[in-house]
Amino acid sequence: MSVRDLLVLGSASAVPTKARNHNGYLLRWDGHGLLFDPGEGTQRQMTYAGVSATDVTWICVTHFHGDHCLGVPGIVQRIARDGVEHPVDAVFPASGAAYWARLRHASAFRDTGVIRERPVSGERMPLDTGDAPFRLVARRLSHPVEAYGYRLEEPDGVTMLSGELAARGVRGPLVRRLQQDGRVTAPDGRTVTLEECGVTRPGQKVAFVMDTRLCDGVRELADGVDMLVIESTYLDEDAALAAEYGHLTAAQAARVAADAGVRHLVLTHFSERYRAEDEPRFAAEAAKAFDGEITLVHDLDRIAMPRRRTSGGGA
Structure with a gap:
């Protein structure tokens, strides 16, 4: 049975807290596992979440600040130790290749050959996903160090x-042929087209946006997605700090979601400056700008993908 959901392995920002581990997000998608920004402690959090190194097929690093990448050594070595046989594609900013190399070989271990390095560069870079049931694109964001967001798209179906x-008398093997070829000859000799017998089924879309100021890249990644996983490091009262350090507030993230037609807004990456009793304020500020579904995550949450859109893009 195919699974599409997001496992939150950590949701703090620069400094972990008693309640929140450093970043880590596993997007499970029809047998693939995309591990975004494995921060310190991700390997242990995966154990708590009931997933393992064998579930990881992609490692996607947005940038090389420690809270987004210090878990890479443990994940890589666990992939090796557990004898993972399938390829694991590692995506990261090309400008940080030296950091990746240090993390990849941070200590002595019996190495693995399954990891395929896929550095990204430029403003926008589509990635070759082979026969995976999705497309993946990296988009440059605005942060003090080079950072990218990621967008996953399922192709439209019928x-x-x-x-x-x-x-039209089309049944049995003719249906499969119609789906494959776009047209068939019916038993009565008529030509029947796919457009006559099917409607477009929009593919599902997810965007993952970590440390960034507001920029065109954020808006492009978020456009029309079913789920937007996005940092909301600060409350609006600290918007000046957000701009200075290259981050977003909950309200800014929500306005992006509203303008982009997002269905489910997932807020994460919370600064340690706020206390647990401040958490409702993040959701409240976001709700003023966005009237769709909002989730303020906690570690080990599992968030299911929204139900598919109907044909034509409706909810």
């Missing part, structure tokens, strides 16, 4: 209309 098929 929902077949049983009534239209029956009316």
Whole structure:
């Protein structure tokens, strides 16, 4: 059975707290596992979440600040120790290749050959995902060090209309051929097209946006996604700090979601300057700008993908 959900392995920002581990997010998608920004302690958090190194097929690092990458050595060595046989694609900013190399070989261990390095550069870079059931693109963001966000897209599909098929006498193997070729010859000799018997089923989309100021890259990544996983390091009262250090407030993240037509807004990466009793304020500030579903995450949360959109992009 295919699974599509987000496992939150950590949700703090620069400094972990008693309640929040450094970053770590595992997006499970039809047998693939995309591990975003494994911070310190991610390996142990995966154990608590009930997942293992064998579940990881991609490692995607947004940038090389420690809270987003210090878990790389443990994950890499666990992949090796557990004898993971499938390829694991490692995506990271090309400008940080030296940091990646240090993390990748941080200590002595029996190395693995399954990790394929995929450095990204430029403003926008599509990634070759082979036969994976999704497309992946990296987009440059605005942070004091080079940083990228990621957008995963499932290609659009087609929902077949049983009534239209029956009316044209298309059944059995002819249906599969119609899906593959786009047209078939019906038993009565008529040519039947896919457009006559099916409607577009929009593919699901997820965006992952960590440390950044507001910029075109944020808006492009968020455009029309079903789930936006986005940093909300600060409350609006600290917007000046957010701009200075290259971060977003909860309200800014929510305005992006509202403007982009996002369905589910997932807020994370909270500064340690705030106390537990401040958490409702993040959700409240976001709700003023965004009237869709909002989740303020906690470590080890599991967040399911929203139900598919209907044809034509409706909810």
